[in-house]
Amino acid sequence: MSRWGLTIPLTGVPLTEHAALVAELPALGYTDAWSAETNGTDAFTPLALASQWAPELRLGPAIVPVYTRGPALLAQQAATLADLAPGRFVMGIGTSSDTIVQRWNGIPFEEPYKRVRDTLRFLRAALAGEKVKQDYATFSVKGFKLEQAPAAPPPIVLAALRPGMLRLAAREADGAITNWLAPKDVRRVRGELGDEPELIARLFVCPTDDAEEARAIGRWMIAAYMTVPVYRAFHEWLGRGEALAPMNEAWAAGDRKKALEVIPDEVVDDLIVHGSPAACRARIREYVANGLTTPVLAVVPGGGLSPADAVRALAPSND
Template sequence: MKFGYHSGYWSAKPPTGVEGLVAEAERLGFDSLWTAEAYGSDAVAPLAWWGARTERLRLGTGIMQMSARTPTATAMTALTLDHLSGGRFVLGLGASGPQVVEGWYGLPYPKPLARTREYVDIVRAVIARERPVEYAGEHYRLPFPGGTGLGKPLKSTLHPLRREIPILLAAEGPKNVALAGEIADGWLPFFFSPRSDAYYRERLAEGFRKRSGERSPAADFEVLVSAPIVLDDDLERGIDKLRPLIALYVGGMGAKGANFHADVVARMGYEADVEKIQNLYLAGHKKDAVAAVPAALVQDVALVGGKDKIRDDLAAWDETVVTTMLVRDEDPRVLRTIAELMD
């Protein structure tokens, strides 16, 4: 299992010290650097800014939201960053959720699977640059069938450095995970647990069986998970540090009945806990929601504890479908500890 560094979301202002952490990750032999976006900072600009200071790290978006850009705009960005990085770019894409897609981008959310399939088709066509791009889908049409009537099929003026750039899909629901196995080069899960490994292997296998043409379920299919890591010899204190993060995603990221993070946790067997956390969080009782996060859940989806415990826990993760664990921490000591455990 490889390790990457994930810079996470920006909050009210840019984070400090990331340049040093990125440099440390590269020095320690980490495989990749990842950035995020929601409805504030974007994923691309920080990746280019910090990535320009690296030589070896692969540079991935975790994730670019599809509704934020047309497929051709995303392909242009991928082509550009792949050239600038010398072929180190990895395109992580995701559908996001209805609150962001409809509330922030002003676009319809329904049928995310069909929309994703069309989106990836167009991105691949632009990058391959075999012919002018034409597409007649339910959600995307090129050229636009209306307007002035002057639109025509176009081919990127920029030639690709690589004819294929890896595309990874963020997915949480079983059909979405299967879609990643079918059309993508990798999967970006959220709230993954080693206990769920068999379940997700089968979902990916469903997708692999549907692959067509030359796109077979190759051995290099990637699964990269951003698992919270807290290095603390006091286990209970470490667990308490992660409870607010889990409560936020389970309780506050999405409306009741449309929170995909909560659905993932419920499928692990925490249905009653999810219900309680959501009810408390959405009612404004955030402290109570945080307190309602079970310690067992924290340890299911995170690495927490002293160095020896994390080493032991990593053994279980290493047996799963996960190929890369993305470390998201502001303490360089955590990165160095992980590097030691990699050996």
């Protein structure tokens, strides 16, 4: 059976109210819990809690930006989670976006490929217990050594949306993380990553039979993401540039209403998993059949289900 992950925390549910549901996840067939870091919780705190709530789960951030913490602090946080979840923690790093890094944190979003590469190489050394004294292309480290390195260094996976980063993940990391793709897109991604590395993808899942409800929600989400340069370039590479051009033009002109209206239904249906819970589970398995190793569900409220009930309805144990 493939892995079956869940994004935590759930939208609209306070972190303090997750304990019982997270503890239930292994019995429901979930194997993984992955956090995120945008403008809600940080990436590490939910995983630290989940490590105690459900000791069976594999845990990982998808992803931690390489800019918003110094390299040594990233190593410390990864080592802490590896200690809390020995053999069950995966470190996910990536560039994030210019919005998060530069506009929100005031940090220049410069040389993203090199910054990820350098951070990966630093973390490999630091998490292996080495004393690092190195001038990398994008930063320098002068004699850092973890007080207590993990007994087994955690795997490191990279957020990768296009060929350059996917090839870096294949060469130097333990896998790649992607999102906002259709089942048919997995083969394109695999073409750059290769068949062996783990491929993880966050899938936005709205369990509702009301297609218009799902599409209305999906349009807002697509407009928010696909107008960001890194995602716009990703979908141009995947072949959706023409389909999304009217949205991007309207958005650039400041017409948000029109930008939503001109997103084609087929694009929403490609990128948002929706339908009955059984139909959603079948759609998720299409991704796996096309080469996805680890689907990570991001539950989008819909269909009248509470977030917890949606998690239960989408569980692989129902098949």
